Amino acid sequence: MNAPIIDPLQGDFPEVIEEFLEHGITKCIAFNRRGTLLAAGCSDGSCIIWDFETRGIAKELRDKDCVAAITSVCWSKYGHWILVSAADKSLIFWDVVKGEKISSITLPQTALQARLHPGSFTPSICLVCPLSTAPMVVDLNTGSTTVLPVSLPETGIGSIPPSRNKFLDGSTTFTPTAACFNKYGDLVYVGNSKGEILIIDHKNVQVRGVVLIPGGAVIKNIVFSRNGQYLLTNSNDRTIRIYENLLPLKDGLKALDESNNIPDELDGVDKLKAVGAKCLALFREFQDSITKIQWKAPCFSGDGEWVVGGSASKGEHKIYIWDRAGHLVKILEGPKEALIDLAWHPVHPVVASVSLVGFVYIWAKDYTENWSAFAPDFKELEENEEYVEREDEFDLMPEAEKVKESDVNEDDEVDIVTVEKDLAFSDSDTSQEEICFLPAIPCPDVPEQQDKCVESSSKLVDSNHSGSPLSVEAGQNGQAANNASSPIEAMDNSAAEDTGGTNLKRKRKPSEKVLELQAEKVKKPSRKMKPSGKSSKTRNNSLVEQETSVCGFADDVSEE
Known part of the structure; x- marks a missing residue:
């Protein structure tokens, strides 16, 4: 009814x-x-x-x-x-x-x-x-x-x-x-x-x-x-x-x-x-x-x-x-x-x-998730419920869920090549040569761009051998400029080795220590640094010059 x-x-x-x-x-x-x-x-x-x-x-x-x-x-x-x-x-x-x-x-x-x-x-x-x-x-x-x-x-x-x-x-x-x-x-x-x-x-x-x-x-x-x-x-x-x-x-x-x-x-x-x-x-x-x-x-x-x-x-x-x-x-x-x-x-x-x-x-279509379709024993709850543990739930071989031996012969070969007929098509048996997907074609690097990169790096090496400022500077520091793999690396290396602050400087964000020194300089007058020795004096002056050149300001550092 x-x-x-x-x-x-x-x-x-x-x-x-x-x-x-x-x-x-x-x-x-x-x-x-x-x-x-x-x-x-x-x-x-x-x-x-x-x-x-x-x-x-x-x-x-x-x-x-x-x-x-x-x-x-x-x-x-x-x-x-x-x-x-x-x-x-x-x-x-x-x-x-x-x-x-x-x-x-x-x-x-x-x-x-x-x-x-x-x-x-x-x-x-x-x-x-x-x-x-x-x-x-x-x-x-x-x-x-x-x-x-x-x-x-x-x-x-x-x-x-x-x-x-x-x-x-x-x-x-x-x-x-x-x-x-x-x-x-x-x-x-x-x-x-x-x-x-x-x-x-x-x-x-x-x-x-x-x-x-x-x-x-x-x-x-x-x-x-x-x-x-x-x-x-x-x-x-x-x-x-x-x-x-x-x-x-x-x-x-x-x-x-x-x-x-x-x-x-x-x-x-x-x-x-x-x-x-x-x-x-x-x-x-x-x-x-x-x-x-x-x-x-x-x-x-x-x-x-x-x-x-x-x-x-x-x-x-x-x-x-x-x-x-x-x-x-x-x-x-x-x-x-x-x-x-x-x-x-x-x-x-x-x-x-x-x-x-x-x-x-x-x-x-707006599908609704149904987890019970994946796990038959899955239960959807409308509200929280207290879970009662079974006595044999954590046993190695639970009495209630003993796995039955399968009748399937595991030694039989499984056919994964043959394609079953699609019921949505009446003539699937005549479409063996049908194109369903287009093959993926790899896209290698363009040879022209590779040639340009090789040519630019070779020009850099030639210029270093011809006595450019980069080669002279690298020779003074005891390193070969042709070890750089690209012009950018060569410029970075030369800037890192240059302690005079005259060539190829890049402005960077001041560190916290430098900002503290700036604040102290504004509040207090410049103080004289006492050298501990010749090597220490050279090292301290070099460090100060690097900090001042990188941050874009100059401290009045006097030597005794």
């Missing part, structure tokens, strides 16, 4: 800002497939790769010809390459380990988003969403481009007019079109400005199906979950929609070709709509019914259980998290800085968000 009360806010999602990363002004971020590396595109055209385990910079990719802001970064499936698009219309393909540029392509328009083909180990094509033209497939080897259609065949495949809005003066503006690959890259899903999701065979440049968005609002973002089972769209009507993918994850295009359940009397647009209905099914809608805010950079969690979206309002850094049932479970409020990009960690409940200032904030 007494049903347990379950807190709906408890879940495996981030709660607080753990720390922030700073290196230049960050514009966009992307995790690798395992979440061990975080790539960040900066405003100066560089791409910084953070080791997410140590939060240190593992690599910096910089092209001297690219100084414009980075608009998007994308990892290859196994982390060997990174595709970077910049505001100067350039598209750069990097080798991550070597830090070398493989290819560079100049596009007709600035690319807002660029994504590598997800189904191949060595991707050679990518999907680009330009600022003012239709999405295109770019061959990274040859640089050739294939423009994809953004409208139904009734208005012409690949035609631009359906995505243009006319003003009163007759000018036109193009609405950027969102597009993404499915899980294995055999189909492209395009969201246009008429509120349609086009399912396209990018190899044959053919529209295979269409799904209509309720209300026909402009689609701003479209993205698949990591497991490929759900598709997310973000529209201008301030609503995030989740569609369930009804096609098989592998060979989705082949499943479309083999589909014979479409009535023969349907043709043209009606047939495409019927095919689209068998590809996607509306699963859930998310929106803020109170504030009706626009959403920015929506995405799925690593396991697809949560949906996250950032507020597009200026001056606030808010992240909304829903479960797939449609319940709002958490609102993360950050600093008073606008949010421009975010990414959910592939494995852990961690979110990285980018602010307008250029900081990368790391949101993590």
Whole structure:
């Protein structure tokens, strides 16, 4: 009868800002497939790769010809390459380990988003969403481009007019079109400005199906979950929609070709709509019914259980998290800085968000320490209690806690080489050559600086042999000046041996004894020192001269 009360806010999602990363002004971020590396595109055209385990910079990719802001970064499936698009219309393909540029392509328009083909180990094509033209497939080897259609065949495949809005003066503006690959890259899903999701065979440049968005609002973002089972769209009507993918994850295009359940009397647009209905099914809608805010950079969690979206309002850094049932479970409020990009960690409940200032904030779960998890017999006390000692507590072999002999054969070899499959990844068995961490490269001293040090010390030795004041002074004191390993040591040695107080003096802080002598000198007149002998006289005069020269004052010391 007494049903347990379950807190709906408890879940495996981030709660607080753990720390922030700073290196230049960050514009966009992307995790690798395992979440061990975080790539960040900066405003100066560089791409910084953070080791997410140590939060240190593992690599910096910089092209001297690219100084414009980075608009998007994308990892290859196994982390060997990174595709970077910049505001100067350039598209750069990097080798991550070597830090070398493989290819560079100049596009007709600035690319807002660029994504590598997800189904191949060595991707050679990518999907680009330009600022003012239709999405295109770019061959990274040859640089050739294939423009994809953004409208139904009734208005012409690949035609631009359906995505243009006319003003009163007759000018036109193009609405950027969102597009993404499915899980294995055999189909492209395009969201246009008429509120349609086009399912396209990018190899044959053919529209295979269409799904209509309720209300026909402009689609701003479209993205698949990591497991490929759900598709997310973000529209201008301030609503995030989740569609369930009804096609098989592998060979989705082949499943479309083999589909014979479409009535023969349907043709043209009606047939495409019927095919689209068998590809996607509306699963859930998310929106803020109170504030009706626009959403920015929506995405799925690593396991697809949560949906996250950032507020597009200026001056606030808010992240909304829903479960797939449609319940709002958490609102993360950050600093008073606008949010421009975010990414959910592939494995852990961690979110990285980018602010307008250029900081990368790391949101993590606020864990509560539970010491009983480490020691099962550990007991947490609400208040102090008197401890009762057991009779056999300090015996060598306590009767109550005799250790049972283990059945494990200690002579068996333990396998510490084989890596177990990660349940979070469905194809871990095919990723043996995946790059999870970048190797540490030692940074030796620069040879030029070493040569300069050797050259400066050799010049010092030459000057000492040529009869400089340092060599003469060292010769008078019976020491060789060339024993000094650096010019600073030579100067220190000469100053220490010089008792005349004429060359290379360094002012030091007066000692307590000297300060006492100063105070006595002010109160009493100077007194004459009685020599005890010739050697004593010389020694006393030398000591007094050293004290007076170091402290910067002179005592009236007279000799008898």
